[in-house]
Structure formats: structure tokens, C-alpha cells
Amino acid sequence: MRRLLILAAAGGSAALLLGALGFQYIGEMPPCKLCYWQRYPHVAAAGIGVLALMIPGALLPYLGALAALTTSGIGFYHTGVERGWWEGPTTCTSGPIGNLTPEQLMEQIMGAPLVRCDDIPWEMFSLSMATWNGIASLILVGIWIAAARTNAH
Numbered sequence: 001m002r003r004l005l006i007l008a009a010a011g012g013s014a015a016l017l018l019g020a021l022g023f024q025y026i027g028e029m030p031p032c033k034l035c036y037w038q039r040y041p042h043v044a045a046a047g048i049g050v051l052a053l054m055i056p057g058a059l060l061p062y063l064g065a066l067a068a069l070t071t072s073g074i075g076f077y078h079t080g081v082e083r084g085w086w087e088g089p090t091t092c093t094s095g096p097i098g099n100l101t102p103e104q105l106m107e108q109i110m111g112a113p114l115v116r117c118d119d120i121p122w123e124m125f126s127l128s129m130a131t132w133n134g135i136a137s138l139i140l141v142g143i144w145i146a147a148a149r150t151n152a153h
Helices: 002-025 033-054 059-083 102-110 129-152
Strands: none
Touching (some): 002 033, 033 059, 033 129
16 A cells, blocks of 8 residues: 555656646746746655655655645745735746836846746636645645555554
């Protein structure tokens, strides 16, 4: 059972990563900075999964859960940036322009990222890719924890 849970959790991260790459290369939707940040923990979780299949113990599945929780948190943070609930990194979003001089406005335009983190390029059921990643990754956290607990008993 432990092996199956680890395969599901690590495979889930790999599938989400492949989906993101599909949107990028097939769907021609380049990722923003926060999108990239969400990918790194998925890569870590997949690698942890490979190790956890070879090394017994609960530590690696708990590390997989931490990786999935990290990408989930970044996904929900990104959702807040997309929805305007809070500001994202200044290298990823644009700031207010109300009090800018024409020179400052031109500087902001020229320094703007090519893909902004506060734009939503795709939605399903009114939820963005970042939100779906946050939800799916929370499910993966549960699977990782189940794998760790299965090992402990």
C-alpha cells in the first residue's frame, strides 16, 4: 500500500508538472514568475518519490508532503495576486500609475515583466491554474501523509 501511495503522490506532482508544461508549450501560455515557483516543489516531490520507493521510513514521505504543501501555498498565494487580494512581487506585477511622471510611467512600462503574475490566462469553473494547483497539491499532501503513516505502522 505504501508503494502505491508514493507512486500516486509523486506521480500526481509529475502529472501536474507535465500539465503545466503542456499549457506552456502546446497551449502557448508562457508562465509567469510565480508559475515557475510552483513547479520547483513538484520537481522535488517527484524526486523524493523515487527515493521513497527505495528507502524505507516515514521521513521521505513527510518531505514529499512538505514539498506538496509548499507548491499548494504558492498556488494559493498566486491566486490572491491574480484576484487582487494582495500585491505580488514587484518583478511580477505592475504598480499603480496615478502619481507617476511620464518618465516614471515609461520606466515602469519598459521594466514590466513579459508575463504578469496578476493576469489569469486560463480558468475552469472560475478557478485559475494557480488555484487548481493549490487544490490538487493539497490532495497530494494527504496522499503523502497517508504513505508516511502506512509506513509507520
